Every structure is written in C-alpha cells, then in structure tokens.
Amino acid sequence: MYERGGVKAGIIKLPLPFKKSYLYLPHGPAMDFNRMTGGIDNEVRNFVHYLKDLAKKEKAIFIKAEPLNDSVAQFLAKNKFKKSKKEIQPHKTIILDLLKSEEEILAAMHHKTRYNIKVAEKYNVLVQPSFDLDIFWKLMKKTAKRDKFSSHSKEYYEKLLNFFSDSSEIKTRLFLAYHQDQPVAGLILLLYGETGYYLHGASDYDHRSLMAPYLLHWSVINFLKKENFNNYDLWGIDACRWPGVSRFKLGWGGRTREYPGTFDLTTSWWWHQAYKISKKLF
Numbered sequence: 001m002y003e004r005g006g007v008k009a010g011i012i013k014l015p016l017p018f019k020k021s022y023l024y025l026p027h028g029p030a031m032d033f034n035r036m037t038g039g040i041d042n043e044v045r046n047f048v049h050y051l052k053d054l055a056k057k058e059k060a061i062f063i064k065a066e067p068l069n070d071s072v073a074q075f076l077a078k079n080k081f082k083k084s085k086k087e088i089q090p091h092k093t094i095i096l097d098l099l100k101s102e103e104e105i106l107a108a109m110h111h112k113t114r115y116n117i118k119v120a121e122k123y124n125v126l127v128q129p130s131f132d133l134d135i136f137w138k139l140m141k142k143t144a145k146r147d148k149f150s151s152h153s154k155e156y157y158e159k160l161l162n163f164f165s166d167s168s169e170i171k172t173r174l175f176l177a178y179h180q181d182q183p184v185a186g187l188i189l190l191l192y193g194e195t196g197y198y199l200h201g202a203s204d205y206d207h208r209s210l211m212a213p214y215l216l217h218w219s220v221i222n223f224l225k226k227e228n229f230n231n232y233d234l235w236g237i238d239a240c241r242w243p244g245v246s247r248f249k250l251g252w253g254g255r256t257r258e259y260p261g262t263f264d265l266t267t268s269w270w271w272h273q274a275y276k277i278s279k280k281l282f
Helices: 040-057 070-078 102-108 111-122 133-147 154-163 205-210 212-226 243-250 269-281
Strands: 002-004 007-009 012-015 021-025 060-065 082-084 092-097 126-130 170-179 182-192 195-203 231-233 255-258 262-266
Touching: 002 040, 007 040, 012 154, 021 040, 040 060, 040 070, 040 262, 060 269, 070 262, 102 212, 111 212, 126 212, 133 154, 133 170, 133 182, 133 195, 133 205, 154 170, 154 182, 170 212, 182 205, 182 212, 195 205, 195 212, 212 231, 262 269
Parallel strands: 021 060, 195 231
Antiparallel strands: 002 007, 012 021, 060 262, 082 262, 092 231, 092 255, 126 170, 170 182, 182 195
16 A cells, blocks of 8 residues: 555556566555645656556566546656556446435336345345455356456455455455355445445356345445445446446446546566567467
8 A cells, every 4th residue: 555645546466477467556546636745746756656666576567557537647647657448447437326315226226126126135135244255256257257258366356355454444345145045146345435336246147036236236335325435336337348237237327427547657668568469369
C-alpha cells in the first residue's frame, strides 16, 4: 500500500514467465489534490518514482493502473503512462444507489430480477461471508470452462483477498451461496470509501435453476446498506463482449457510469514488447 502526499494506491504484484512480473493498481491510484501541499506535479512524480523503484526490485516489466476518474488519468498520462486496450476491469459499469430504501431498489429492478430473488429464497438458498478461497476457486474453474474464458490464477484471487485483509481503508470480502450445504455461487467484494465493488463472481451451472446469484447479490446489497455504504458498483458491462452478464447487471436498475480505462507504464521495453507479442500469438 502506498499512501503519501495525497496519493493512495494498493499495489499487487502479478507473476509472469521467466521470473518476471507486472504491478497492478486496481481502482487506482486515488489522488486527493487538496492534500498535496508539496505541489501536485511533485507528489505525482514522487509516486511514479516509487513505482519505478518497486518495479525494478520486483522485476516488473510494466505497471498497469486503472484510475476511477479523469483527473487522475490525466496526471498518469503526463507521467508517461500510455492508454492500454488490455483492461483487467471494464471501463463501463452499473452503480446502484444504496441510499434508497429496499422498496425503492426493488421497484427499480427489472421484474425478472425481483422474481429470481424470490425463486432463490423459495429454494432456501443461504448466503454467508466466507474465507474459503478453495470453494470459490472450484466454482470459478467451472464458470470459466462453461463460458469459455480464461480466469485469473488462483494466486491472483488469493493475493486480492489477503492483500487487503488488514487494510483500514480498502477491504475485500468473499461471499458464498449454498443450497443444502453445497456451494452453488460466490463473489468477491471490494470495499472502499462509500462504495462496495463487485469484482469477481462464479456459479455452478448445474444448479442454475436455484437462481442463487440473484439472492447472492441481493444479500450483498443488504450487507452494504447495513454497513452504511452509499453505492454498489456492479463493475463491468459490455453488451458486445458479455451480453449475458451485462443483461444480468442492467436488470438491477442502477445508473451507467464510464471510467477512464487502463493505463500502462513500461519499465522494461524489451520484455514488455515480448509480453505483448506473446499475448497476440497465444
């Protein structure tokens, strides 16, 4: 975690072949320009220098940042971060207003979403927080195979959950849905500021008739409201790439918001080029 001079960022090291890696800044960095008493440009440069030194130490060939607002993106670009097409998190999302009452949130949903929540309740699906990453990983492997996509490694999810476990400002939580003691769905939630972010989800297609993901999200919404969060960010829609997932998220009735996207800073030109070429070939 970096927190100096008005700049704050969680930094995750992700492994690459040949003992290389890259550094990833999920939902960041965050910049409080009012706290930058030493000058905005100086504080941002200090942060970038820190990242470069850390990259050298960790043999990271590039740094990937995904800021949440345009002003931060502009300062990254000013410091030689380049816009990247390779996003980890999509740049368009759906946000639910949790300051509304439960009745208002339900009323704003698509009728099919409300119905499917009731179906899951009828089947006595149980949702609860968990620390069992192995269960989530098994569900994720089933989901990736079913939907024909490449998930992150188990190590990635493990680092995501463990890295923020002791953080006072950024936290992650795992929720699992069960039917008759069998796990049927799960999601990873990130908590920051006034917002809960739905980062990753998985489910068992063999139990799709239970509609467990609907009750899973409805339970998370109620958890966030109870903990006085103002927003639930469903994090990522793209009607062309993920029509089913996007339709599911749009069914919750939130507002659409676009983020600046992904920015990369190359720290080892040759290795970064080799990485890009390998991604195209394989």
